[in-house]
Amino acid sequence: MRPAALALLCLAAAALCVESATAAGATRPWLDPTLSPDARAALALKAMSPQEKLSLVFGYFGSPKPDASYRPPPAARMGSAGYVPGIVRLGIAPQWETDAGLGVATQGASSDAYRERTALPSGLATAATWNPQLAERGGAMIAAEARASGFNVLLGPGVDLVREPRGGRSFEYAGEDPLLAGTIAGAAIRGIQSQHVVAVIKHFALNDQESGRTLLSADIDRGEARESDLLAFELAIEQGDPGAVMCAYNRINGIYACESRWLLEQVLKRDWGFAGYVMSDWGAVHGTATAALAGLDQESAAVFDHEPYFGSPLEEAIASGSVPQQRLDGMAKRILRTMFAVGLAEHPIGDTPLPIDSAADERVAEADEAQGIVLLKNAGEVLPLAHTTKRLLIVGGHADRGVISGGGSSTVYPAGGNAVPDAGPKGWPGPEVYLPSPPLAALMAQSPQTRIRYLSGSDIGEALRQARWADRVIVFATQWAAESQDVSLTLSGNQNALIAAMAAANPHTVVVLETGGPVLMPWLSQVAAVLETWYQGSGGGEAIADVLFGSVDPSGRLPVTFPESLQQLPHVSLPGTGQPPGQPFRVEYRAGAAVGYRWYDRNGLKPLFPFGYGLSYTRFDYGSLQAHLENRRLVVSFEVKNVGTRAGAAVPQVYVGPKAGGWEAPRRLAGWSKVSLVPGTSARLSLAVDPRLLATFDEAGESWRIAPGTYEVSLGESAADVRLSVEIRLPGWRHAAAWTAGTDGDVRGLPLPSYCKVIASGRDPSHP
Numbered sequence: 045m046r047p048a049a050l051a052l053l054c055l056a057a058a059a060l061c062v063e064s065a066t067a068a069g070a071t072r073p074w075l076d077p078t079l080s081p082d083a084r085a086a087l088a089l090k091a092m093s094p095q096e097k098l099s100l101v102f103g104y105f106g107s108p109k110p111d112a113s114y115r116p117p118p119a120a121r122m123g124s125a126g127y128v129p130g131i132v133r134l135g136i137a138p139q140w141e142t143d144a145g146l147g148v149a150t151q152g153a154s155s156d157a158y159r160e161r162t163a164l165p166s167g168l169a170t171a172a173t174w175n176p177q178l179a180e181r182g183g184a185m186i187a188a189e190a191r192a193s194g195f196n197v198l199l200g201p202g203v204d205l206v207r208e209p210r211g212g213r214s215f216e217y218a219g220e221d222p223l224l225a226g227t228i229a230g231a232a233i234r235g236i237q238s239q240h241v242v243a244v245i246k247h248f249a250l251n252d253q254e255s256g257r258t259l260l261s262a263d264i265d266r267g268e269a270r271e272s273d274l275l276a277f278e279l280a281i282e283q284g285d286p287g288a289v290m291c292a293y294n295r296i297n298g299i300y301a302c303e304s305r306w307l308l309e310q311v312l313k314r315d316w317g318f319a320g321y322v323m324s325d326w327g328a329v330h331g332t333a334t335a336a337l338a339g340l341d342q343e344s345a346a347v348f349d350h351e352p353y354f355g356s357p358l359e360e361a362i363a364s365g366s367v368p369q370q371r372l373d374g375m376a377k378r379i380l381r382t383m384f385a386v387g388l389a390e391h392p393i394g395d396t397p398l399p400i401d402s403a404a405d406e407r408v409a410e411a412d413e414a415q416g417i418v419l420l421k422n423a424g425e426v427l428p429l430a431h432t433t434k435r436l437l438i439v440g441g442h443a444d445r446g447v448i449s450g451g452g453s454s455t456v457y458p459a460g461g462n463a464v465p466d467a468g469p470k471g472w473p474g475p476e477v478y479l480p481s482p483p484l485a486a487l488m489a490q491s492p493q494t495r496i497r498y499l500s501g502s503d504i505g506e507a508l509r510q511a512r513w514a515d516r517v518i519v520f521a522t523q524w525a526a527e528s529q530d531v532s533l534t535l536s537g538n539q540n541a542l543i544a545a546m547a548a549a550n551p552h553t554v555v556v557l558e559t560g561g562p563v564l565m566p567w568l569s570q571v572a573a574v575l576e577t578w579y580q581g582s583g584g585g586e587a588i589a590d591v592l593f594g595s596v597d598p599s600g601r602l603p604v605t606f607p608e609s610l611q612q613l614p615h616v617s618l619p620g621t622g623q624p625p626g627q628p629f630r631v632e633y634r635a636g637a638a639v640g641y642r643w644y645d646r647n648g649l650k651p652l653f654p655f656g657y658g659l660s661y662t663r664f665d666y667g668s669l670q671a672h673l674e675n676r677r678l679v680v681s682f683e684v685k686n687v688g689t690r691a692g693a694a695v696p697q698v699y700v701g702p703k704a705g706g707w708e709a710p711r712r713l714a715g716w717s718k719v720s721l722v723p724g725t726s727a728r729l730s731l732a733v734d735p736r737l738l739a740t741f742d743e744a745g746e747s748w749r750i751a752p753g754t755y756e757v758s759l760g761e762s763a764a765d766v767r768l769s770v771e772i773r774l775p776g777w778r779h780a781a782a783w784t785a786g787t788d789g790d791v792r793g794l795p796l797p798s799y800c801k802v803i804a805s806g807r808d809p810s811h812p
């Protein structure tokens with residue numbers, strides 16, 4: 045930026061900005077943007093007093109506590125999650141923190157003035173797009189809104205694997221597979237940080253259920269953790285380069301995540317070379333020296349911890365030598381480095397909120413929403429609905445008012461307010477927010493000539509009568525999930541009974557699910573069609589109507605397995621059930637690295653719907669599958685052709701497994717592509733497989749090991765639907781634990797699916 049432009053920006057924005065690049069370079073050399081973030085952080089650190097260093101590692105809650113025992117510093121953004129003061133004398137900006145991965149949230153219980161912002165669909169919905177570009181665009185959109193709202197740190201995305209389908213925060217995450225989840229989260233991080241807002245990947249690690257999240261110990265073999273949950277973080281961090289990592293509430297093998305030297309120092313900082321800082325989750329710190337020496341760099345919202353561990357106790361620990369001064373320097377330096385790397389000094393945040401183009405932002409959310417909708421069943425091609433449909437009955441789910449969203453710290457308050465203010469709890473983790481984008485109105489707008497009636501579904505008798513009147517019935521069913529509690533896989537209230545009744549009365553009954561994650565479907569064989577729409581964000585009603593009427597092909601694919609019954613899960617009842625309140629407990633991660641579809645495969649279980657599954661309104665054929673080694677990389681190529689009659693997007697998936705076994709499961713997802721094709725056209729695609737997906741992690745040898753032998757490479761439409769297979773012999777390889785894409789002549793930092801080259805195609809140009 046030219047000095048004049050920078051000076052202008054300074055006038056317009058926060059008082060902490062540098063006067064001009066040249067002047068700053070002379071008097072405060074760390075503000076010189078031509079220096080590297082490391083050099084700038086070192087220079088700033090040198091100029092700091094001990095108190096200033098301490099101030100950087102201690103966070104305040106940004107909102108009043110509900111019990112009125114705490115008031116945040118006046119400079120905090122009211123209703124926000126966190127605040128760390130800046131250092132005015134040095135031109136170091138405050139850190140204004142807000143949740144989360146789905147949009148700019150307000151701390152519900154403590155604010156009387158909600159910020160009304162655009163909501164993306166749930167994390168699981170974005171993962172269901174299998175489209176990292178949409179995740180990146182969504183990240184950029186919410187970060188731009190965060191910046192306009194006065195924030196420079198966004199507390200997301202979350203990438204804990206969905207090991208437990210009842211997990212109350214599964215909706216915030218990116219599914220059960222490390223490659224898919226890591227790629228989607230990595231893309232979201234790139235989007236967020238493109239707006240000069242720090243992304244905070246969370247919750248590191250293995251925070252895979254909400255019940256007892258602060259009490260439980262996730263017990264897992266370290267090597268298996270590296271091949272599963274940690275691999276998702278590793279890929280996301282490598283591909284997105286987030287400024288910060290948030291350590292989780294839970295313990296891992298008996299040690300708190302925020303006190304685990306193995307996790308924070310060895311895996312994250314040493315092996316993965318993470319140069320940013322580690323912040324704690326709100327209330328996840330349990331000691332001063334234990335946390336500081338294990339690798340925690342910043343205590344968040346200290347009022348949630350039993351003591352302000354990184355406040356005066358840290359100062360005393362440094363004075364007594366139980367925490368070396370060098371360690372405090374390292375903590376402060378990491379925070380400064382992130383601030384410079386992400387551009388917080390050059391792109392200061394203003395004091396007054398900036399206008400937001402909500403209509404444009406809603407279009408970003410809608411593209412994400414529409415591509416994440418998964419068509420699970422479509423008997424007799426009842427969908428897409430014909431515009432000639434005469435009588436349509438819509439039942440349930442408050443479809444006349446809006447679409448449901450998840451609860452807890454990620455809750456985004458929409459413009460126009462909560463469409464169903466009387467639903468669900470008023471207090472934490474509520475309220476249960478419905479975004480005012482009613483599917484009913486969107487369906488009416490799509491097909492004005494169709495007579496459409498709506499019923500709430502509370503009176504099944506009345507609904508039965510109307511179902512006989514209608515040519516088609518669409519039942520909306522919702523499940524509310526929220527942070528701090530887990531969910532039942534059984535739809536609540538009379539919803540299952542309502543669906544079964546509608547299906548009995550009308551064979552053309554379509555179910556639209558708005559759920560946080562998988563649910564059981566006792567009525568599946570009776571209904572004609574099922575759409576899983578997850579939690580749609582702003583504009584979700586339109587996205588649902590687009591898919592129902594077929595103006596958008598359903599191109600979402602499941603990022604999680606849907607179980608047939610609870611008996612198929614690694615834990616039939618939720619771990620911790622029946623524990624006395626407040627009592628620590630251990631959860632044996634029985635599946636190890638066999639998360640999700642790998643567990644089903646390993647145990648020969650047939651789920652209700654497999655990972656990767658989803659129908660389209662058209663059909664695809666696959667051919668010419670080949671596998672070869674190129675520059676020591678397994679490269680897979682194949683052809684996909686639209687053999688149906690409509691334009692649509694295929695999501696061909698490549699799975700790999702050793703013929704001789706020896707993995708946690710027969711096969712793993714090794715790559716995929718998403719390609720839009722008009723009927724009769726085809727594309728030839730090629731993708732390179734990350735070697736870590738072909739390896740097991742040898743904990744003792746601290747390395748990834750690929751066993752020599754024959755591997756089966758399969759191409760399919762889901763983990764359970766393999767269309768073509770070839771075999772290839774791989775030589776044995778060993779890669780250091782620190783291996784990343786970029787070593788061995790590889791291209792560092794590129795998301796894996798972007799290796800996927802379209803070699804020749806007749807793609808649908810109208811489709812993003």
Ligand code: BGC
Pocket residue numbers: 125143144199246325326453
């Ligand atoms: C959640 C975090 C969130 C933080 C701040 C915690 O309860 O676990 O995900 O970022 O609160 O709101």
